[in-house]
Amino acid sequence: MDVSRPPPNGRRCGLTLGTVLASGVAAGGNRQIITHGGMRFGYPELDQRVRRLGAVLCALGVSAGTRVAMLDRDTHRYLEAYFAVPMLGAVLMTANIRLSAQQLRYTLEHSGTRLVLAAAELVPLLKEAFAGAAVIPELLVMGEDGQYDALMESADASFEFPDVDEESVATHFYTTGTTGLPKGVTYTHRQLVEHTLAVGFALAAADDYQSLRQGDVYMPLTPMFHVHAWGMPYIATLLGLKQVYPGRYDALTLPGLIATERVTFSHCVPTVLQMVLDEAERQGQSLHGWKVMVGGSAMAPALARRAMKSGLQPFAGYGMSETCPVLCFARTNAQEASAYPERLCRVGHPVPLVQLQIEGEDRQPDATEGELVARASWLTQAYFDDPTGSGRLWEGGHLHTGDVATIDMDGAVRIVDRLKDVIKSGGEWVSSLDLEAKLREHPAVDEAAVIGIPDAKWGERPWAFVKLAAAAPLSAAEAEAALRELLQSHVAQGLLPRFAIPERIEFVDELPKTSVGKLDKKRLRLWTSEGDMT
Structure with a gap:
């Protein structure tokens, strides 16, 4: 029998998002999907709502290959679009609502978006983006008397989706880097399902400290x-x-939402974790038992220790837009986390089916320190309509992450710095991430960022930018003296080279961030070159 072909009286069940949804509906039953301040419904209704959205989109002319963009916060509507658009064979373009109007327009036009589903509050941003444009995408407004809700209510809840090839493109979005125009990446159904299975398996097999299993309550941050x-x-x-979808990230309401809905698993960047911790402490709200995968930028050991004192179970994860994204996360248990909180900040061991290695200078493989490169079946194969960038991304047959890393004796990966951010002073390398973590150890420091500035004698010297905590009792002069004393103590202990002490420490009211909450070091470099700290 030729097992490579589907049976004559049936069809092979491919690795598509439709199969993910069908399995979830069978497993979920009446467990709820919740939008804070809005709807609550079980998995059977999720299935019906996805079908209704499929019928609505089909009536609007959406078919295989159509680019459909979504402009919304974290809501049940977004979850429904995650499935309905790709299950039609169309492509979901997840538009970044934090981009400038000009950048948003670029991504929508570059992707070939034909239809935009936009929350009413975000329509002004879309109109600003396409002001004066000769051609604009079709718009369907969600909420606040938009057409979306009426169309959904009257749509067929038994709509049947067409068969979709697992190798067809399912999603399209743009990187949020700080240099050049955003780069488009795409993922097929098969890639998304493979990532889902590998990361889901790794989390299910993990210790209770960080696992995601039946009975957990999930909320994205x-x-x-x-x-x-x-x-x-x-x-x-x-x-x-x-599943709990919080809408807009409101620091005042998030701690109460986590407690009320008994959320047990989330993921966020360090700045969001700190925001929630600050507000929970102010409100006296317990966050005990909340497991949080922290990524996007480095989690400092000081933040990990603070989170654990509040009853949280933080651990670092790692990936990028080009990797779907999760490649690895810190594997630990409660006992080890308590004894060695700094290990939570390593990005840890790769999830199943991921191959990682270190490339040294001249692309020598298996170096002790160098660029981290990766292979996995779900990594994006190319930047959309960018053959030059795609060639650089996959030079030598591995995906190049742009991160400098080492691998510890136990096989865990430790990110040293971004290639573009590592500082070379007097011929020696200084890790900006390591310096930032050490500055964050002082209780008066809220956030810290370090960049390299040109120096005629040493090539580059570190320059630190520090945001003091609101309750810090120190003046800027007192804080600088305390931080230099702290860093000198690290030098005395052999934990920091003397040449890593920053040339300058600048105190600022806020540190610039990218649209997804990462430190924007490009803007910091502009500040130093232009002398404008605003």
């Missing part, structure tokens, strides 16, 4: 437009978990 919210909504749906 990274935007759903950013790399599929790290792929976690697909995993949560496959497992049939209770």
Whole structure:
């Protein structure tokens, strides 16, 4: 029998998002999908709502290959679009609502978006983006008397989706780097399902400290437009978990929402974790038992220790837009986390089916320190309509992450710095991430960022930017003296080279961030070159 072909009286069940949803509906039953301040419904209704959205889109002329953009916060509507658009054979373009109007227009036009589903509050941004444009995408407004709700209510809840090839493109979005125009990446159904299975398996096999299993309650705290919210909504749906979608990230309400809905698993960047911790402490709200994968930028050991004191279970994860995104996360248990909190900040061991290695200078493989390169079946194969950038991304047959890393004796990966951010002073390398972590150890420091500035004698010298905590009792002069004393103590202990002491420490009210909450060091470099700290 030729097992490579589907049986004559049936069809092979491919690795598509439709199969993920079907499994989730069977597993989830009446566990709820919740939008804060809005709807609550079980998995059978999720299935119906996805079908209704499929019928609505089909009536609007959406078919195989059509680019459909989504402009929304983290809501049940976004979850429905995660499935309905690709299940039609169309492509979901998750538009970044934090981009400038000009950048948003570029991504929508570059992707070939034909239809935009936009929350009413975001329509002004879209209109600003396309002001004066000769051709604009078709618009369907969601909420506040938009057509969307009426169309959904009257649509066929038994709509049948067409068969979709697992190798067809399912999603399209743009990187959020700080240099050049955003780069488009795409993922097929098969790539998304493989990522879902591998990361889901790794989390299910992990210790209780960080596991994601039946009975957990999931809430994203990274935007759903950013790399599929790290792929976690697909995993949560496959497992049939209770899911909570918070809408706008409101620091005042998040601690109460986490407690009320008994959220047990989230993911976020360090700045969001710190925001929630600050507000929970102010309100006296317990966050005990909340597991949080922290990524996007480095989690400092000081933040990890603070989170654990509040009863949280933080651990670092790692990936990028080009990797779907999760490649690895810190594997630990409660006992080890308590004894060695700094290990939570390593990005850890790769998930199944991921191959990582270190490339040294001249692309020598298996170096002790160098650029981290990766292979996995779900990595994006090319930048959309950018053959030059794609060639650089995959030079030598590995995906180049742009991160300098080392691998510890236990096989765990430790990110040293971004290639573009590592500082070379007097011929020696200085890690900006290591310096930032050490500055964050002082209780008066809220955030810290370090860049290299040109120096005639040494090539480059570190320059630190520090945001003091609101309650810090120190003046800027007192804070600088305390931080220099702290760093000198690290030098005395052999934990920091003397040449790593910053040339300058600048105190600022806020540190610039990218659209997904990462430190924007490009803007810091502009500040130093232009002398404008605003």
